[in-house]
Amino acid sequence: MNLAIMYSGGKDSNLATLFAKNLGYEISCLISIISKNPDSFMFHTPSISKVESQAKAMQVPLILKETKGEKEIELNDLKEAIKIAIKKYNIKGIVTGTVESVYQSSRIQKICNELDIECFNPLWQKNQLSILKDLIKYKFESCIVGVAAFPLDKKFLGRKIDNDFIKEMEDLQMNYKINIAGEGGEYESFVLNCPLFKKRLEIKKFVDFFDGENSCRREIELK
């Protein structure tokens, strides 16, 4: 079955893609929505323009669609992008990295239902710690490119998701009720390498942007 991936470049969409590929599904294309609204409930925004490099590393075509990011209207842009994937790559289903968000999942389910294609959410309801442990198990190289919750701050930008990071997030979860997988938007990640990539991506330089002590993002430039 040909599938398109709702791809943000972060850990969840890459892990969901890996689960699909490991079961023998054909990853026909990636779909990334570039939202002009950094606070979009639907689409993850930090470093999303770098998904072109990730698609090349994966050797999978990419459909990029811009949206103003206006609530609900942005869904029309997503639907148009999925229609392109159906027409161009004959996809029969969409894969998302949604874990807990009923807001995101129910809207994508409705679009897929209307377009008569399957909607796959392989991380749905998955234990957050086990998501992070899977990243280690499958040798993902991911870094933090955005934080938006106390007590996360600029020191987390660029941090690798490794065992030390997981341990620290577990402590923060205990003390500050932080969702350790960043499902509540506490942090955003970017994948530099994983079993889907034919070559590892490297960061050439970066610029950090600050909205406050506990809200900042890192724009990266890849080599």
Place this chain on the structure above:
Amino acid sequence: MKNVLLISICKEPLHEYEFVKPIEDILERGEISCKNIHYQNFREEDLSSADAIIIAGTSLKDYKFIEDIKMFKWIKNTKIPILGICGGMQIIGLIYDGKLKSGTEIGYFNESFTENFLGLTGDQEVYHLHNNHLDKNSLENFKFYTKGTITQAIKHNNKEIYGTLFHPEVRNKKLILEFVK
């Protein structure tokens, strides 16, 4: 320790992560042993060690289990308690000569329970994901536990056979443990 036979009805293996694995995780956290099989591989012997059976749901576009409904005839003959979730509830209804109606519900909805249903009472938020539901008028020997035209929760009048149209593994996890208990 209780043993649950967890039956997948997913046509696509990738859907098992979404519809079967979350139930497996809930059972594991409740320290309940679970054996996971697909309905197409079901054998009568699988029932021998089961204290309870859960038939999980599947995706909006998956109707294969309806074509294969004869493979669920065993439901009428077993005395082991059964919980059917969404597609699993539809299977139970079809086996007891019920009929399906079209009707799509996706996302969180409030449902009003008329009496205690596996720990759920009064108004409850539940997660829906279905294009079909059982026609209330076609079902005999079942009690209905929710208000409204679409029946969301049923129990057989004489057997420990339960069905939920909603997905308790998303918003009402305790219901699954209550059923096994």
